[in-house]
Amino acid sequence: TADIGRTMPGWPAWEAGIKPGDKIVKINNISNPDFEDIFISVALNNSPEGVSLEIEREGKTFDVNVVPRYDAAFGIQRIGIAPATTLEIHKIFAIEDSDSPAQNAELHLKDKILKVNGKTITTESDFREIEQANPGKELTLTVLRDNKEIDLKVTPSVVARWMIGLSCATTKIEGIKKESLAKSLGLKKGDEIVKVNIKDVTGFAGLVNIVNNSPDGKIILMIMRDSGAKLIVFTKTGEESVKEFFGGIIPHYGLKVDSTVEGFPAEKIGIKPGDTITAIGGENISEWEELLQIVTSNKDKEMEITWERNYERITKTIKPKKNEENAHGLIGIKFREKRIIRQYGLTGACMVGTQKTIVNVKRIYLTLQGFFSKRLSTKALGGPVLIAQASYESAKSGMGKLLYFLAIISINLAVLNILPIPVLDGGHLLFLGVEKIKGSPVSEKTLAIANYIGFAMIITLMIYATKNDIMRLFNI
Structure with a gap:
């Protein structure tokens, strides 16, 4: 199963009512999927009905269809979920150009956070809520280290967002949560709220302002959708009802200032x-x-x-100006993802190995497709430095993880080697095919020119990937 730690507001999983703590026990025809299986199934989905998920929540299961959305930043389709984590520290990092508060507090890798200011925490969300709400304020962390509880003092860095101070939220609904108040009233994704109690509204801030300033009672919303205008009645019963109503809606953002x-x-x-x-x-x-x-x-x-x-x-x-007033705290730690160790016999291991090979071949296909369609930036390419870093991280997680990573590298090399590029095996196969079709070998001169071109392509790719590695290494 894949335990969900977070859903992104406004994304398909959030709209479908999937919550942190839910488990995906089946996706399409794959039982007990991991996040790699989910990633590939979502990215390759071409069904208008989306992917079929079987969700387990509090011991009960239910089915839901989720239609993936294309994410321009990643160049693939996503549904907006992240894996659950433990409270064991997996990585310590610096905040922007400053020191790491976690490192200054002498937090160690594999420390498990139990309490913050004496309050027991059970999820990453609990911790992040306290961390973000206390920029520049000292916190006492109770951690478990070598089976002993110790208290450490840490002061989260003040992280402020650069902004110019404008919002372009419209009254068009970009996302609406299943089982929300807005959904139960009949609002749909794509609806545009144009009037509130006969008053025209042109921006989301204006909409919220009118609703907040309206007296308790019935509020009439006029919406526009493809089928025409429609009236929806929302009964306001105080501030909480307004928060509940807008809490289930994600507005569309354009470029018209709201x-x-x-x-x-x-x-x-x-x-x-x-x-x-x-x-x-x-x-x-x-x-x-x-x-x-x-x-x-x-x-x-x-x-x-x-x-x-x-x-x-x-x-x-x-x-731009830093928004110091709404800054949040950050101490610079990343938690370890929850993992389930599965053991297989010889037959089971061979079956899973074959399945994972197919999954990784599909991932390579997606990557190449993204590069050629320009939906995925070539800056994501990595070379020897990135491979060395990833190998080191894998080795820290154990021999099994390292061997798995090396197998993935081997699959990548095998797939790339059969691409129809001269000097690679795929190039030789291409020329054999040409020879079969034309009935005679390709001339040595043509072969030499093709090999020079292929060699130049490979060297150029290696130099570019290494340049990306160096730029990432020095945050250029």
Whole structure:
């Protein structure tokens, strides 16, 4: 089984009502899948009905179909789930360019966190909630080390997000959670809320504001969907009912400004609700995610931003600002994923080995498809340095994990070796096929030229992959 530790709000698994703590006991025809099986099944899905999941929750099982969504950042289809973790520390890392609070507190790998400020924690979510809520405030961690409980003091780093202070949330519903209040009222994904109690609304902030300021009682929402306009009645019974209603909705983000934050750069240079952002940092943009990525990567550097207002284009200089007020805490640790060790006999091991080989061949196919379609960045390519790092991490997890990793490397090399590239075995097979079709061997001159080209391709690929390794190593 695959234990789910987290679902991403607005993603297909979240919409389907899948929760942290659920177990996936079957996906399509694969029983007891691991996350690798799930990753491949989701990525290769081409059925309009999506993937079929059998979920176990509190001892009971139920079936649910989930339609994957394409994730441009990863270049593949995903459903938005992450594996469950233990509370054993697996990795310690630095926060941005500063020291690691975890390292300064003398936390060790394999320490198991039991309590924070005397409060027992049982899941990673419990820990992250406390960690994020206490930036710059000292915490007492009770950890289990060598079968002994010890207390350690740690102060989470203050991590603030770079932002320009605007939101482009629309009233169109991007995602809606199954069994939520909004869903029970009849709202659907793709609906656009255009009026609240006869008042026009143009942005999500305006929608929330009108609902919050309305007296308790019936609130009439006018929505637009493909079939036309529809009225939906929401009965407000205090703040909790409003939180419950909006808690089941994820709005669509565009580039039309919904609201600005007082005191932040966007407001200071004159951007107003209703304006449409068209370019930033010298790049034309068409999606909200592009805006976020450019702002985050530029940090405190000045850049130009262009927006439209009443068919007029305005360009000004803007400099992102750290949102210190809403900063969160981070101590720099990663927990170990939950693992189930399975033992097989000779026959069972051969069957599982064959199944995993097929899964990894499919993964290679997905990767190559992503590169050639430009949906996956070539910056993800790794060379000898990345292989060495991954080998080291695998070795730390035991001989079994290392052997499994080496087997994956062998499968990768075997598949790449049969690609129709001169100098590789696949290239030789290609020329044998050509010889069979034309009835005579390919000329030595043609073979020599093809081999030079193939050799140049392989060397270029190796140099590029090694360059990526070096850039990752030095965070360039």
